[in-house]
Amino acid sequence: MKKTVKGRWRLAVALGVVATLGVSGCGLNEDNSSSSGSSDTVLRIGTTTDVSNFNPLQSLSKTDSWILNAMYPHLLRIDENAQKAPELAKEYRYEDDGKTAVFELRDDFKWTDGQPVVAEDVKFSAEKIMEYKLGNVAAKLTWVESIEAPDATTVKFKLSQPYAPFAEGVGFWMSIVPKHVFEKAGDLSKFPNDSNWVGAGPFVLDSMTKGQRYVMKRNEHYPLAPEGKAAVSQVEYRVYPDVNTMMLALRNGDIDLMGTPVPVSAAKTFENDSKIKLAKVGALGFAHLTYNMKNKYLADQEVRQALSMSVDTKAIIDAVLQGDGQQMAGPISPIFAEYDNTEIQPYPFDPAAAKAKLAAAGYKDANNDGFFDELSFGVACDQSNANITRVVQLFRESAAKAGIKLENECVERNTFLTRTKNGEYDIDASQWGVFDNPMDQLRSTYLSSNPGGINYNLLESAEMDTLINDAAGTTDPEAFKAKIKNLDKVVHEQAYLTPLYVENFQFAYNASKFTGFAPSPSDLLGMVTAYSLAQVTPVK
Amino acid sequence: MSAPVLTEQAIPPVAPATTKRSSWYAYLRQPTVALSVLVLLVMVLMAVFAPLIADEPSGAGPDVLQPPSGAHWFGTDDLGQDIFAQVVWGTRTSLVIGLAASLIAIVLGTAIGLAAAYFRPIDAVATVITDVMLALPTLPLMIMLAAVVSPSVGTLTLIIGFFAWPEVARLIRSQGLVISAMPYIDGARVLGASGWRIVTREILPAVVSLMIVSVLLTASRAVISEAGLSFLGLGDPDAWSWGRILLNAQRSGTIAIAWWQTLFPSLAILLLVLAATLAGLRFNDTRDPRRNGG
Incomplete structure (x- = not known):
């Protein structure tokens, strides 16, 4: 207890400092002089915040990854249909009954200092991640016993046991860094990588002004671009902490693309603007209400089911997302069509039935205030997430009809993250950003050992552990799908979480200046993946 | 029992009972005051009903x-x-926090200010604390505190009230210093009145009008603080407040297309703060003996 209080104070001090700096940092975006001369080949993108960590193996921030992913290649990428597509790797396969994953690399990727990108770079990146437990990829490399690079274009990962989505997960998430540059740095967990960048993506950072801009120069060798290099000679990220300002900047022509999605409610902003176009992509995550199993009452399946019946997801999608979203039943998103168990149906919105269910389960309203005496929960959420705060507001009102008293605990973002980390919540209302495959999702959200750190249920169930580990070791694709579908059903019946919606994201760009973006699903990837930026061409 | 008699003859700022009514009338007859008081009344009615x-x-x-x-x-x-x-319901939160926080600030500030004015040893310590508090950047500090505790109307009131007292303390102390140097205070002391009695019965009544002014000014500052904290996402998420309406507009990216979402709550803040400040300042003017020729 003492520890968390101390942690909060530290957080609070940090917040105070950030607030002071933030106030002084506002309004520094007026200087537009640098790009006026050759503005037709400079693509200017709006981002919301500064880069917090330039080390691609370590950084976990969404906005960092926009810039870093354009510099450091990945083995695989996610295409517009949410499928894995080749990037640095031409192909991958399993050998040895699934205990060896083999990647065949392209031979035409080059680092900006002229060196080719080779298998040793991949081996080095993976080994350093395992050695220093860097970023979120370390958990995905758990099963690796050894890595071999028999020639310049082949990498073999030897696994301790077969794990079906190993190659997909590692291939998509792991950044490949230049061995000849990074090995000089020593301890990579302390390597800031904040100058003299060497990359192999379509663009590489050249200079930056904190709080204002990040200038990236074109890599003259990028084989995935139509002409061997990107058509745009320079990409410049500009910092706009407030989405309203960023939208105005796009309208005024100060930027050409918004990295962050346009809020649904604000899409009208661009309605009468012929130059600005919106591109729509799906999501790789979803919004959800997750119940803390350490709470005595939330540990009761009846209560969780009743809560699920008190959320009007249809109305939420209509009101909060203006109808632009999909309903979900279990924890597997419809974007993974092969794994989504279509037999299960969302809990019907019926507060009266929920109330009856709770009464039948023995809950009483002795003081006749319209609420069951024991059932009072706090719903924690991040105050800066416009959609989720609205959801909590509506959830609170509809749950009251079922006799469940909810308290809105939407707090400032960093406080929320700390509380989430420490399990200080009853119900967690939040959004999962990107799951690239359902197996990784189930492992990180329901295993007792909590390898991904996002088991927000704080669930410790031997039965779930067995089901998940059994599925993870299954190599036969059909049996694997059946097991995932079964897990989908179990989680739904247990109502460990109430999935809210899968939303669509809209990205706004200046179509009178640039065209050819190749958007991928989710707001992590969106329009600003390395592949997409390499395809962009200026409008003549 | 002779002390009160002395008081009534000697304190200049407290007007004699007979002129009280006419001075209120004169106060309210000023057009700015009448308008301000009307606005405040309307706001209070809106909050209550x-x-x-x-x-x-x-x-x-x-x-x-x-x-x-x-x-x-x-x-x-x-x-x-x-x-x-939303604006009507927001008036409730804003007024409740504004008044409650300023009451906290007034009680704390008056107690500390009077103690500092009359008891010399306390003065040194209290003045230093007041100066330190005044020098602190209050907004970041309030943000810190509001992030640590769970946001609710109660905690916000406490936080804002706690950071608003130093101004009051300083005002009250300077007035208190003038009063405690007056001959009637010496008289009271000679007659054997205790320190507690002198402070509460002799000095306090002389600073009451200043307190009323402070209540109005502090309340308007508290309203701004509350709106600011709510706008930064540190307000009570279950209570409507003007800052929260602004936050909703900013968060959902509609500032550029829905001017009404920001204009009306901002106008409400402006009106309340302007009315409270004007009413307070004019009240101070009418009570100022130098201006009214004693």
């Missing part, structure tokens, strides 16, 4: 982001909720 004026904003409606019209006087937000209702 909010449920009769508009339903508490809830749920979601089909009329999303509608500009002001007969059906929605102040337009609607991105959920289709009526902004007028």
Whole structure:
């Protein structure tokens, strides 16, 4: 207890400092002089915040990854249909009954200092991640016993046991860094990588002004671009902490693309603007209400089911997302069509039935205030997430009809993250950003050992552990799908979480200046993946 | 029992009973004062009778982001909720926090200010503390505190009140110093009155008018603080407040297309603060003996 209080104070001090700096940092975006001369080949993108960590193996921030992913290649990428597509790797396969994953690399990727990108770079990146437990990829490399690079274009990962989505997960998430540059740095967990960048993506950072801009120069060798290099000679990220300002900047022509999605409610902003176009992509995550199993009452399946019946997801999608979203039943998103168990149906919105269910389960309203005496929960959420705060507001009102008293605990973002980390919540209302495959999702959200750190249920169930580990070791694709579908059903019946919606994201760009973006699903990837930026061409 | 008699003859700032009525009348007859007091009265009525004026904003409606019209006087937000209702209900939170926080600040500030003015040893310590508190950047500090504790109307009131007392303490102390140097205080002391009695019975009545002014000024500052904290996402998420309406507009990216969502709550803040400040300043003027020729 003492520890968390101390942690909060530290957080609070940090917040105070950030607030002071933030106030002084506002309004520094007026200087537009640098790009006026050759503005037709400079693509200017709006981002919301500064880069917090330039080390691609370590950084976990969404906005960092926009810039870093354009510099450091990945083995695989996610295409517009949410499928894995080749990037640095031409192909991958399993050998040895699934205990060896083999990647065949392209031979035409080059680092900006002229060196080719080779298998040793991949081996080095993976080994350093395992050695220093860097970023979120370390958990995905758990099963690796050894890595071999028999020639310049082949990498073999030897696994301790077969794990079906190993190659997909590692291939998509792991950044490949230049061995000849990074090995000089020593301890990579302390390597800031904040100058003299060497990359192999379509663009590489050249200079930056904190709080204002990040200038990236074109890599003259990028084989995935139509002409061997990107058509745009320079990409410049500009910092706009407030989405309203960023939208105005796009309208005024100060930027050409918004990295962050346009809020649904604000899409009208661009309605009468012929130059600005919106591109729509799906999501790789979803919004959800997750119940803390350490709470005595939330540990009761009846209560969780009743809560699920008190959320009007249809109305939420209509009101909060203006109808632009999909309903979900279990924890597997419809974007993974092969794994989504279509037999299960969302809990019907019926507060009266929920109330009856709770009464039948023995809950009483002795003081006749319209609420069951024991059932009072706090719903924690991040105050800066416009959609989720609205959801909590509506959830609170509809749950009251079922006799469940909810308290809105939407707090400032960093406080929320700390509380989430420490399990200080009853119900967690939040959004999962990107799951690239359902197996990784189930492992990180329901295993007792909590390898991904996002088991927000704080669930410790031997039965779930067995089901998940059994599925993870299954190599036969059909049996694997059946097991995932079964897990989908179990989680739904247990109502460990109430999935809210899968939303669509809209990205706004200046179509009178640039065209050819190749958007991928989710707001992590969106329009600003390395592949997409390499395809962009200026409008003549 | 002779002390009060001395008081009434000697304290200049407290007007004799017979002229009290006419001075109130003179005060209210000033057009700015009349307008300000009217605005404050309307706000108070709106806060008290909010449920009769508009339903508490809830749920979601089909009329999303509608500009002001007969059906929605102040337009609607991105959920289709009526902004007028939000502003009316926001008046409650703003006024409650404003008044309660300023009461906390007044009680703390007056106690510390008077103690510092009369008891020399306390003065040194209290002045240093007051100076330190005045030098602190209050907004970041309030943000810190509000992030640590769970946001609710109660905690916000405490936080804002706690950071507002130093100004009051300083005002009261300077007035208190003048009073405690007056001959009638020496007289009281000679007659054997205790320190407690002198402070509460002799000095306190002489600074009451200053306290009334402070209540108004501090309350208007507290309203701004509350709106600021709510706008930064540190307000009570269950209570409507003007800052929260602004936050909703900013967060949902509608500032550029839905001017009504920011204009009306901002106007409400402006009106309340302006009215409170003007009423306070004019009150101070009418009570100033130098201006009124004693």
